[in-house]
Amino acid sequence: MTSHTDADTTASPLAFLRRVLGQAWRDLLSVYYANTTIWRLLKSVGLLFFGFFCWSASNLVLSYGVDWTILQYTRAYGFVLILWGPLTHALVVPLVIRLRRTADGGLTRTIARHGSKINLSIFLTVVLLLGTAPISPMMLDFQSSIGSDSGSDVNPDLACTRADGTVHCHLSESAGVDVVVVTSGDTEITRVEQPPFEFSFQESDLEEVVGQKEFVVELRDEDADTVRRYRRYLSSVPEE
Secondary structure, eight states: OOOHHHHHHHSOHHHHHHHHHHHHHHHHHHHHTOOSHHHHHHHHHHHHHHHHHHHHHHHHHHHTTOOOHHHHHHHHHHHHHHHHHHHIIIIIHHHHHHHHHHOOSHHHHHHHHHHHHHHHHHHHHHHHHHHHSOOGGGOOOOHHHHOOSSOOSOOOOEEEEEETTEEEEEESOOTTOOEEEEEETTEEEEEEOSTTOOEEEEGGGOEEETTEEEEEEEEEOTTSOEEEEEEEEGGGSOBO
16 A cells, blocks of 8 residues: 555646646635534634734835736735634635535525535635725825835825815925925826915826825925825725
8 A cells, every 4th residue: 555655656747737737726715614613713703814914914015106907906805804704704704614514405405515616706706806906995094104214293184075076185284394295107297385285186197006096205305305106096085
């Protein structure tokens, strides 16, 4: 009788890799369908933290101006996983397992056999939709804490609203600010050189970056150095 160790020694690299991947997939499925209370709790909490990590880390990298498309989808994946992960292992998986034991036939039996695939398909569809068209609650703004290029103490709040196709913004204070410059993509939208630095512009003037319109507000001092920078997505600006 040939042992697994002997078989691994004589198998080709491709066969060995196939066997390792097959075993890993079976282990993953056994964990996925583990239905004890402690396993449900561990999986739910683990996916909750993993989803939060993907969501916040993607937002942080995007806040630095790194416009990689993949980050839009990892952000959506994390955002959806925060709710979907615990829901799957606290409700969907136990329900599927129960239906497989009790379903006699018909639609119930079909759902029991393909429940996990249906659940995964819906999850991935939602991720793709939110990655392509993100909604404002999933976009965190880290610009206030990382936007300074000079280490200046100038740190006013930037408040923006929009109505009828127009975006209006103002600063909470103007001390230390000499010029405010608003850009979108490579285009300068407007420049304000007088306090209290209130300004407006049209939504149609904004350029799309990775499928969504955004603008950057730079505060410059009397030496034309940038003392604070804010990046705002149009979809995250509240309507009046």
